[in-house]
Amino acid sequence: xxxxxxxxxxxxxxxxxxxxxxxxxxxxxxxxxxxxxxxxxxxxxxxxxxxxxxxxxxxxxxxxxxxxxxxxxxxxxxxxxxxxxxxxxxxxxxxxxxxxxxxxxxxxxxxx
Amino acid sequence: xxxxxxxxxxxxxxxxxxxxxxxxxxxxxxxxxxxxxxxxxxxxxxxxxxxxxxxxxxxxxxxxxxxxxxxxxxxxxxxxxxxxxxxxxxxxxxxxxxxxxxxxxxxxxxxxxx
Numbered sequence: 001x002x003x004x005x006x007x008x009x010x011x012x013x014x015x016x017x018x019x020x021x022x023x024x025x026x027x028x029x030x031x032x033x034x035x036x037x038x039x040x041x042x043x044x045x046x047x048x049x050x051x052x053x054x055x056x057x058x059x060x061x062x063x064x065x066x067x068x069x070x071x072x073x074x075x076x077x078x079x080x081x082x083x084x085x086x087x088x089x090x091x092x093x094x095x096x097x098x099x100x101x102x103x104x105x106x107x108x109x110x111x112x
Numbered sequence: 113x114x115x116x117x118x119x120x121x122x123x124x125x126x127x128x129x130x131x132x133x134x135x136x137x138x139x140x141x142x143x144x145x146x147x148x149x150x151x152x153x154x155x156x157x158x159x160x161x162x163x164x165x166x167x168x169x170x171x172x173x174x175x176x177x178x179x180x181x182x183x184x185x186x187x188x189x190x191x192x193x194x195x196x197x198x199x200x201x202x203x204x205x206x207x208x209x210x211x212x213x214x215x216x217x218x219x220x221x222x223x224x225x226x
Contacts, residue, residue: 034215036217093213098144
């Protein structure tokens with residue numbers, strides 16, 4: 001059974017710092033991996049999607065990498081801002097596309 | 113714009129009543145929709161997979177008679193929480209999958225049972 005783990009569970013950084021969020025999964029047979037952002041009381045916002053054949057994706061200050069063989073993904077946030085404060089979730093879609101399994105998330109707090 | 117519309121965003125209901133949550137795919141026909149539940153400080157947990165024109169597939173531990181799912185059209189799936197109790201208070205969110213296996217989420221529905 002696929003399990004997704006995110007480390008750390010919580011992270012506090014001062015504004016301007018670069019940071020890395022980690023995601024690991026136990027079954028490398030995935031279709032894709034997505035990073036989401038969840039603000040308190042809100043739904044999910046998709047940040048980056050990496051197909052299983054890809055190694056990384058970039059969007060603005062965000063860069064996500066995928067090492068499928070080792071079951072790891074990282075989300076790199078450059079020059080963090082207070083507006084980046086949120087919970088970041090990673091999720092893997094199985095190869096059949098029938099189940100999206102989430103990690104518990106990393107709650108990020110960026111102070112000004 | 114939104115690809116998936118979920119309604120209502122917030123709902124408060126009395127214990128013992130039923131609540132229906134709608135999930136609409138706005139940009140494409142969705143043969144499959146997913147329903148998730150999230151308790152405070154927990155991860156999103158898949159409840160069931162909704163298939164158009166057939167019975168939903170429920171995850172282990174999810175009561176199918178309590179959480180009724182109807183996927184009557186290619187653009188609409190509904191989740192009905194029957195005889196709701198305070199422990200059903202949670203964040204419920206639906207998602208759809210396009211032909212490229214990209215997942216899109218609704219805005220989510222916060223249910224409070226009093």
